[in-house]
Amino acid sequence: MKQQPIGIFDSGYGGLTVLKEITAALPQYDYLYLGDNARSPYGTRSFETVYEYTLECVKWLFDQGCPLVILACNTASAKALRSIQQNDLQKIDASKRVLGVIRPTTEIIGQYTKTGHVGILATNGTVISNSYPIEIEKFYPDLKVFQEACPMWVPLVENNEYNSPGADYFIQKNIDNLLQQSGNIDTILLACTHYPLLMGKIKKAIPAGVTVLSQGEIVAASLGEYLQNHPEMEEKCTKNGQMAFFTTDSTEDFDNHAAIYYGSPVKSQHLSL
Numbered sequence: 001m002k003q004q005p006i007g008i009f010d011s012g013y014g015g016l017t018v019l020k021e022i023t024a025a026l027p028q029y030d031y032l033y034l035g036d037n038a039r040s041p042y043g044t045r046s047f048e049t050v051y052e053y054t055l056e057c058v059k060w061l062f063d064q065g066c067p068l069v070i071l072a073c074n075t076a077s078a079k080a081l082r083s084i085q086q087n088d089l090q091k092i093d094a095s096k097r098v099l100g101v102i103r104p105t106t107e108i109i110g111q112y113t114k115t116g117h118v119g120i121l122a123t124n125g126t127v128i129s130n131s132y133p134i135e136i137e138k139f140y141p142d143l144k145v146f147q148e149a150c151p152m153w154v155p156l157v158e159n160n161e162y163n164s165p166g167a168d169y170f171i172q173k174n175i176d177n178l179l180q181q182s183g184n185i186d187t188i189l190l191a192c193t194h195y196p197l198l199m200g201k202i203k204k205a206i207p208a209g210v211t212v213l214s215q216g217e218i219v220a221a222s223l224g225e226y227l228q229n230h231p232e233m234e235e236k237c238t239k240n241g242q243m244a245f246f247t248t249d250s251t252e253d254f255d256n257h258a259a260i261y262y263g264s265p266v267k268s269q270h271l272s273l
Helices: 015-025 047-063 074-079 081-092 102-111 124-129 131-139 153-158 165-181 195-205 216-229 231-236 251-262
Strands: 006-010 031-035 068-071 097-099 117-122 144-149 187-190 211-213 243-247 268-270
Touching (some): 006 015, 015 031, 015 216, 031 047, 047 068, 047 074, 047 081, 074 081, 074 124, 074 131, 102 131, 102 216, 117 124, 117 165, 131 144, 153 165, 153 195, 165 195, 187 195, 195 211, 216 231, 243 251, 251 268
Parallel strands (some): 006 068, 068 097, 117 144, 117 187, 187 211, 243 268
8 A cells, every 4th residue: 555644744844843742642653854954944935935935845745645635833823824735735636734833733722721811922923913813713712812923933933043042032022022911911822833941941940830832732632533533534634643844045054953843863864856
């Protein structure tokens, strides 16, 4: 039987923090990870560009046999997912599915807050898209949502500066900006898959009693539920516990960085799109 892995896509390395949690929760499936590192970061790019790049990568994952693709990237989920679901899947293959990371998170965020005030830390692209306030309102119309764009956070992580004093400065600055919008924020969502690497510093920068959520475990649990509720898709996904990694940039760079995000050594292959 031809391998039919679950495809995991990100503009860079951040999606590996999601893949790490997915494979921990669902180790039996085969996975194919694609990082579009040559064109990263996506956070500052236009809707049209993010859509084009994401669609190209999704099509490639489909061509490798993936029946299901997870956009483990908030910017791609915010700027491209809906268009792909509504306009492209029917033309490409109506039996295939693409899921994002925004909906699973917004479905449950209201369970964590007591004050009804939640904060979102994200890239410029995700904040401008307004995807989180829009989606949260569908599930929790009474929640008040406050956003702060953190344009320096992804570069800090990708350039291996996330443990430096420079990182402390930008993290404190953005968290202060967020908390100045409302003194009642008691739950903060890290709405970028790179940000878990900054968790130690983030927790030091926030007041006691504020909960910080990252997406990996939430998305992993949501994927498990999705496969349980869609047996026709679950049956298509092959189960050999195998993993493959592809990058559009240098494999050496990818492997060195990826080990930090994924938590264990990674051996990637190069892809020219």
